[in-house]
Amino acid sequence: MIIEPKVRGFICTTAHPDGCEAQVAKQIEYVKANTKMAKRPQNVLVIGASTGYGLASRIMAAFGAGAKTLGVFFERPASNNRPASAGWYNSAAFEKFANELGLYAKSINGDAFSDEIKQQVIDVVKNDFEGKLDLIIYSLASPKRSYNGNLYSSTLKPIGTSYKDKTVNILTGEVNQVELDPATDEEIASTIKVMGGEDWHLWCEQLLEAGVVSENATTVAYSYIGPQMTYPIYRAGTIGVAKEDLEQVAIKLDAMFKAKVGGQAYISVNKGLVTQASSAIPVVPLYMSILYKVMKQQNSHEGCIEQMTRLFNERLYAQDKIVTDAQNRIRLDDWELDAKVQQEVAAIWQQISSENIEKLSDIAGYREEFYQLFGFNVPGIDYTTDIAIDTEIMSIAD
Numbered sequence: 569m570i571i572e573p574k575v576r577g578f579i580c581t582t583a584h585p586d587g588c589e590a591q592v593a594k595q596i597e598y599v600k601a602n603t604k605m606a607k608r609p610q611n612v613l614v615i616g617a618s619t620g621y622g623l624a625s626r627i628m629a630a631f632g633a634g635a636k637t638l639g640v641f642f643e644r645p646a647s648n649n650r651p652a653s654a655g656w657y658n659s660a661a662f663e664k665f666a667n668e669l670g671l672y673a674k675s676i677n678g679d680a681f682s683d684e685i686k687q688q689v690i691d692v693v694k695n696d697f698e699g700k701l702d703l704i705i706y707s708l709a710s711p712k713r714s715y716n717g718n719l720y721s722s723t724l725k726p727i728g729t730s731y732k733d734k735t736v737n738i739l740t741g742e743v744n745q746v747e748l749d750p751a752t753d754e755e756i757a758s759t760i761k762v763m764g765g766e767d768w769h770l771w772c773e774q775l776l777e778a779g780v781v782s783e784n785a786t787t788v789a790y791s792y793i794g795p796q797m798t799y800p801i802y803r804a805g806t807i808g809v810a811k812e813d814l815e816q817v818a819i820k821l822d823a824m825f826k827a828k829v830g831g832q833a834y835i836s837v838n839k840g841l842v843t844q845a846s847s848a849i850p851v852v853p854l855y856m857s858i859l860y861k862v863m864k865q866q867n868s869h870e871g872c873i874e875q876m877t878r879l880f881n882e883r884l885y886a887q888d889k890i891v892t893d894a895q896n897r898i899r900l901d902d903w904e905l906d907a908k909v910q911q912e913v914a915a916i917w918q919q920i921s922s923e924n925i926e927k928l929s930d931i932a933g934y935r936e937e938f939y940q941l942f943g944f945n946v947p948g949i950d951y952t953t954d955i956a957i958d959t960e961i962m963s964i965a966d
Contacts, residue, residue: 587943618655765817
């Protein structure tokens with residue numbers, strides 16, 4: 569089958585297995601060349617392990633630290649002449665390369681919000697791992713959550729008042745105005761249910777109760793704050809309220825881990841990047857296309873794998889004490905929020921339009937990274953070749 573990108577809204581509905589595999593291989597090579605951990609995790613669970621920061625975390629744990637990894641995700645295999653999802657192909661490639669090096673890797677494909685999947689993880693750790701989990705990464709990004717017989721949906725809306733500002737169509741480069749009505753109380757509560765900290769807390773609570781968490785274990789969840797210009801739609805909006813809930817849960821989990829296993833819980837506040845989730849947020853793609861240009865010019869740009877390499881090397885597994893801010897958050901957004909970077913981004917923001925966006929921003933780079941999320945526009949891949957779409961994940965847990 570010859571696979572071409574088919575973009576609908578902010579999502580690409582097709583994915584290319586060879587392109588996804590090449591992207592995973594590139595991240596692995598980066599990790600191999602840049603791992604400098606003073607200490608290393610041994611048994612790692614990544615919840616949300618198939619794309620973005622979760623995938624990069626799993627790659628760093630396995631190919632940087634040599635850890636056993638168990639990945640949880642909810643991805644679509646190929647069927648009826650329809651290619652699998654990008655996350656499926658990413659995970660298949662990850663396990664292929666792990667197997668070649670003799671690294672333990674097992675995956676569970678299912679709803680991470682469910683008790684069934686949580687129990688399945690516990691059973692795998694008890695049966696397969698010689699030791700207990702010493703690192704639990706929560707990197708789940710989902711638009712919906714089914715819980716206790718209810719279905720909750722997240723929304724991307726401001727709170728209190730309407731919001732109007734610039735945004736961009738990343739495919740055409742057209743800059744226009746977007747206006748969003750404020751969220752209802754029900755939408756705010758539903759977004760917190762999906763993207764807040766409740767499920768992370770449930771995961772950790774059940775893992776601790778099952779006795780599969782090691783002494784001095786660490787759990788980490790990922791968050792984002794962003795600059796002042798995206799505050800109304802992000803940090804002060806529905807997603808931001810959910811992230812604040814996640815950060816409050818981190819404080820509770822830190823106390824729980826200290827009391828039960830002498831461990832710790834952290835939020836890692838990461839840099840804004842092109843992901844399937846961030847592409848859906850109005851204003852953010854335009855901001856990031858400008859940010860990419862500025863940070864590349866200042867030689868401070870990072871992608872997911874560079875961020876996670878820095879997290880492991882310089883924060884979680886450095887020789888010295890983990891450095892956090894006053895809210896006990898690890899800050900990997902420090903280079904993004906550097907005053908020089910933000911001043912330049914703000915200046916460009918005032919000038920940018922459809923006519924000058926190619927010159928003033930890195931919209932081309934943003935667009936390329938968007939396609940590469942799904943295995944397209946990857947150097948060295950012949951997209952005119954007829955390829956098989958039925959790629960298996962070697963170690964899907966029964």
